[in-house]
Amino acid sequence: MTELNVSNIQFFSTGDGPGIRSTIFLKGCNLRCPWCHNPETVSPYPQTLVYAGSGKTVSYGIRMKIDEIIEAVMQDADFYSSSGGGITISGGEPMLQAREVAELCKRLRELGIHTLIDTAGGVPWENFEEVLPYANCFFYDLKTPDERVCAETVGGDFHLIIGNLKRLVSSLADVHVRIPLIPGVNSDDDSLKKSEKLLASIGVKTVDLLPFHRMASSKYDAMESTYAFRDTEPLSEKRIEEIKSIFNENFSVTVER
Numbered sequence: 001m002t003e004l005n006v007s008n009i010q011f012f013s014t015g016d017g018p019g020i021r022s023t024i025f026l027k028g029c030n031l032r033c034p035w036c037h038n039p040e041t042v043s044p045y046p047q048t049l050v051y052a053g054s055g056k057t058v059s060y061g062i063r064m065k066i067d068e069i070i071e072a073v074m075q076d077a078d079f080y081s082s083s084g085g086g087i088t089i090s091g092g093e094p095m096l097q098a099r100e101v102a103e104l105c106k107r108l109r110e111l112g113i114h115t116l117i118d119t120a121g122g123v124p125w126e127n128f129e130e131v132l133p134y135a136n137c138f139f140y141d142l143k144t145p146d147e148r149v150c151a152e153t154v155g156g157d158f159h160l161i162i163g164n165l166k167r168l169v170s171s172l173a174d175v176h177v178r179i180p181l182i183p184g185v186n187s188d189d190d191s192l193k194k195s196e197k198l199l200a201s202i203g204v205k206t207v208d209l210l211p212f213h214r215m216a217s218s219k220y221d222a223m224e225s226t227y228a229f230r231d232t233e234p235l236s237e238k239r240i241e242e243i244k245s246i247f248n249e250n251f252s253v254t255v256e257r
C-alpha cells in the first residue's frame with residue numbers, strides 16, 4: 001500500500017490555490033532556503049517542536065497511506081466543490097515523492113477533486129513526467145534568476161530548475177510562477193528585471209508575488225535552529241506595489257498576503 005511522508009495537513013486553507021483547499025505538506029526538501037517559512041518540512045524525519053512560552057508541543061512527520069489521506073481530505077469535499085477549491089500538495093518538496101504524489105493525484109482526479117502541486121522544481125524531469133498526467137495545476141517557485149545567488153543561498157541545480165520550468169510551460173500545463181520577495185536576495189530592481197526577462201522568455205503568463213514575513217520565527221525557536229532572517233525587515237507596502245508594477249507590464253500578477 002503506497003504511503004507518503006506527510007508533515008501535516010492544513011484544512012480550510014485559502015492561500016494555496018483557488019477556493020477552499022486542504023493543503024498536504026510533505027516532509028523533506030532538497031533546497032535550503034535560509035528564509036524558509038516552513039522549516040519543519042525540510043528534514044524528512046519526524047520532529048517535535050516545543051514552544052518555550054506556552055510549553056506547547058507540535059509533532060510533524062507521519063507516514064500516511066493514500067487511503068488515509070483521502071479519507072481525511074474528502075471530509076471537506078463539499079467545500080471544495082462549492083468554492084472551486086481542492087487539494088494542494090506542498091512541502092518541503094513534494095516532487096521528491098513523485099511516484100506517490102502521482103498516485104494520490106490520480107485517485108483524487110477520479111473523485112473529481114482539483115489538484116495543485118507547489119514545487120521548487122529541483123528534481124529530475126522524470127519526476128514531473130510521473131505527475132503531469134494527473135495534476136491540474138503547478139505553483140512553481142522562482143527563488144532567484146541568478147545561478148550564483150542560487151548556489152550561495154538555496155543550493156540546488158539552477159539549470160535543472162529553469163530547464164524543468166521551460167519544459168513544464170511547453171507541456172501546456174497550468175503553471176503559476178511564485179516569487180518569494182526576499183530582501184537582500186531577489187527584490188532589488190536588477191534581480192526583478194532579470195526574473196521578468198527570464199520568465200517572459202519562457203512564456204510564463206502568471207506570477208504570484210510572496211512578500212517575505214517573519215511569522216516562522218517561533219518555529220525556528222521551537223526547533224532550536226538558527227534563523228538567518230530573524231532581523232530582516234519585510235518590504236514596505238510601497239516597495240511591494242512598485243515591484244507589482246514591474247511585473248504588471250507582461251504578466252497577470254497577484255500578491256499573496
Ligand code: SF4
Pocket residue numbers: 029030031032033035036037038039041042091092093120154
Ligand atoms: S524550497 Fe520551500 S520548503 Fe524547501 S527550503 Fe526552500 S522555502 Fe523551504
